[in-house]
Amino acid sequence: MRALYFNKFGSVDVLRYGELADPTITASDVLVQTTYIGLNYADIYRRRGTYHIESHDPYIDGYEGVGTVVAVGADVTHVGLGERVLFVDVPLANAELVRVSADHIIQVPDSLSDQDVASIGLQGLTADFLVHDLAQNVAGKRVLVHGISGGVGQLLAQILVAQGAEVTGIVSTPAKQRLAQSLGVQQVFLRNTDWSTACVATFDLVFDGAGVTLPTSLRVLKHRGRVIFYGMAGGNPPAIDPVALLAESKSILTGDLWDYLDSFAARQTRSQRLFQYVARQQIKLNPSTIMPLAAGKAAHQLLESGKSTGKILLQPESK
Numbered sequence: 001m002r003a004l005y006f007n008k009f010g011s012v013d014v015l016r017y018g019e020l021a022d023p024t025i026t027a028s029d030v031l032v033q034t035t036y037i038g039l040n041y042a043d044i045y046r047r048r049g050t051y052h053i054e055s056h057d058p059y060i061d062g063y064e065g066v067g068t069v070v071a072v073g074a075d076v077t078h079v080g081l082g083e084r085v086l087f088v089d090v091p092l093a094n095a096e097l098v099r100v101s102a103d104h105i106i107q108v109p110d111s112l113s114d115q116d117v118a119s120i121g122l123q124g125l126t127a128d129f130l131v132h133d134l135a136q137n138v139a140g141k142r143v144l145v146h147g148i149s150g151g152v153g154q155l156l157a158q159i160l161v162a163q164g165a166e167v168t169g170i171v172s173t174p175a176k177q178r179l180a181q182s183l184g185v186q187q188v189f190l191r192n193t194d195w196s197t198a199c200v201a202t203f204d205l206v207f208d209g210a211g212v213t214l215p216t217s218l219r220v221l222k223h224r225g226r227v228i229f230y231g232m233a234g235g236n237p238p239a240i241d242p243v244a245l246l247a248e249s250k251s252i253l254t255g256d257l258w259d260y261l262d263s264f265a266a267r268q269t270r271s272q273r274l275f276q277y278v279a280r281q282q283i284k285l286n287p288s289t290i291m292p293l294a295a296g297k298a299a300h301q302l303l304e305s306g307k308s309t310g311k312i313l314l315q316p317e318s319k
Helices: 041-048 114-135 153-162 174-181 195-199 214-219 243-246 265-280 292-303
Strands: 002-005 018-020 028-041 065-072 085-088 099-102 143-146 166-171 189-191 203-208 221-229 252-253 289-292 312-317
Touching: 002 153, 002 292, 018 292, 028 085, 028 114, 028 292, 065 099, 065 114, 085 099, 085 114, 114 153, 114 203, 114 221, 114 265, 114 312, 143 153, 153 166, 153 174, 153 265, 166 174, 166 252, 174 189, 189 243, 203 214, 214 221, 292 312
Parallel strands: 143 166, 143 203, 166 189, 203 221, 221 252, 289 312
Antiparallel strands: 002 018, 028 065, 028 099, 028 312, 065 085
16 A cells, blocks of 8 residues: 655655555454544644654554455454444554554444535544533634634534534634635634733633643633633643633643544444534535645645645555
8 A cells, every 4th residue: 555654753744655565454443544544733743742642563543444345354243344434543644555453433324425524524523522412502602713714723613613602713814704604604803913912801611722822721711711721733832820820710621532432332322413414414524634645745735734724634546
């Protein structure tokens, strides 16, 4: 099979593309021939060596993809040959063939194309988790989302709007501002303006996946408000004084999606809820940026540049 791989950690220059041995499956696995592979910021951290990556020689990045089952282990009964499936937490995904534990398979509806499914996979399940598990009861709340034009941000915004929240977003460019407004977001600020001064103690909830912006998130939070902290795309957050939070009854909530995606049933229940947002047209699927798997270096550069809007998908060559 052909794969995107690297032998040492570092910049995009360490990435290589070429032939590697096909994976072998056990009795409890299936083999998936990928049609699209999701690129996420965590993949950049893994390539740099600052985030856990599955031990393998050579390293193969990626944890998310969609494709067709081409082999089934002897003990697998709930997944069949030729079935279209999604996986979101499976290592060694930047390849034409991926070994997937059958319990990690997510079955997808016929109404969605492979590209649609790949564009909302991990990021959509993340957004669903942030709203339904961490935030909860968002109807009528004033909510701020940092990086609302990104992959998670766009889906998060639309789920929040569908659940009755009043959503405000932060973006880096006027083009991204227009994109956020098209999603039903009521107000969108440019990051390099003095927006936070006018918004002190304004929001009931703040979704912060940037990390470095955590002090600002707390400043614009109302008393008894909550920050949902879920990532460090902008850098590590500074130390936070819990006594200061106590004085204003403010909370920081966080969690790990994998603590909730803990079974085949959990994956199915959550993914079907996500797919229903699409079926009801409460989530609008903006076109993804599709790049060949062979151009993985350029795809990493694009994601790191901050100039992409929405999902970047890697596409293996057709055989």
